[in-house]
Amino acid sequence: MAFELPPLGYDYASLEPHVDAMTMNIHHTKHHQAYINNLNGALDKFPELKDLGIVDINKAVGTDKLPAEVATVIRNNGGGHYNHTFFWKVMTNPSNTNGPSGAVKEAIETAFGSVDEMKTKFNAAAAGRFGSGWAWLGVKADGSLAISSTPNQDNPLMSSLPDTAAMTPILGLDVWEHAYYLKYQNRRPEYIAAWWNVVNWEQVTANFEAAKAGSVPL
Incomplete structure (x- = not known):
C-alpha cells in the first residue's frame, strides 16, 4: 500500500503567530508530500518492502534489510515521512x-x-x-x-x-x-x-x- 499525506489536526493558521500559516501550508503540502512521493517511488522497485509500516522502514535504515539500490532514498524520504507525521502531532494551537x-x-x-x-x-x-x-x-x-x-x-x-x-x-x-x-x-x-x-x-x-x-x- 502506498503511503499518503496525513491530514493535520488543525488549520494551517492555528499555530500563529509562532509558526506562520504560509510556512505550514508549504511545509505540509510541498515538502512532506515530496518525501512521500519519493518514498513510494523507491518502494515500487521493491514491492516486498511495501508490507513494512513506516516505523519498521525507519528501523531498517542502516541494515541489510534495505536493498543498497534504494537504501539512501528510503533513509532520506522514509525518515522525512515519519519525522513530519510525528512533528505535526506534537504541535497545537x-x-x-x-x-x-x-x-x-x-x-x-x-x-x-x-x-x-x-x-x-x-x-x-x-x-x-x-x-x-x-x-x-x-x-x-x-x-x-x-x-x-x-x-x-x-x-x-x-x-x-x-x-x-x-x-x-x-x-x-x-x-x-x-x-x-x-x-x-x-x-x-x-x-x-x-x-x-x-x-x-x-x-x-x-x-x-x-x-x-x-x-x-x-
Whole structure:
C-alpha cells in the first residue's frame, strides 16, 4: 500500500503567530508530500518492502534489510515521512498548550532537574545542529529520558546508524530552514524559543506512555 499525506489536526493558521500559516501550508503540502512521493517511488522497485509500516522502514535504515539500490532514498524520504507525521502531532494551537504535567513532567525533572533545564538542553541541541536536521526528546531502553539531535531526516529509530542515540521519540523539532525561514530568516534560536508555545503536551504525554509500554508513537 502506498503511503499518503496525513491530514493535520488543525488549520494551517492555528499555530500563529509562532509558526506562520504560509510556512505550514508549504511545509505540509510541498515538502512532506515530496518525501512521500519519493518514498513510494523507491518502494515500487521493491514491492516486498511495501508490507513494512513506516516505523519498521525507519528501523531498517542502516541494515541489510534495505536493498543498497534504494537504501539512501528510503533513509532520506522514509525518515522525512515519519519525522513530519510525528512533528505535526506534537504541535497545537497556543491556547491549548499548558506545559508538561503528571508522569512526563516527573520524568523530565528526574532526567534534567527541571522543565526549564530540559528546554535549555533541547534548545542547545536544536540550535547547535549544523545545517539541516532535528532535535529530539525520547525514552531510552532503561526508561529514562534523553535529548539528541540528528542530521537531515534521520531520527532515533535509525539506531543502526553510527552516532545515532537509540531511543523512542516523544517530542521532536524540525530545524530545517524550510520550517522557519519565511518568518524567522536566519534566526533559528528565535524560532526554537517560539516553538515551545505550540507544543502539544497532551500528545507528548501520550507518546511517553506509549514509549514506556514498548510502542513507537506515530
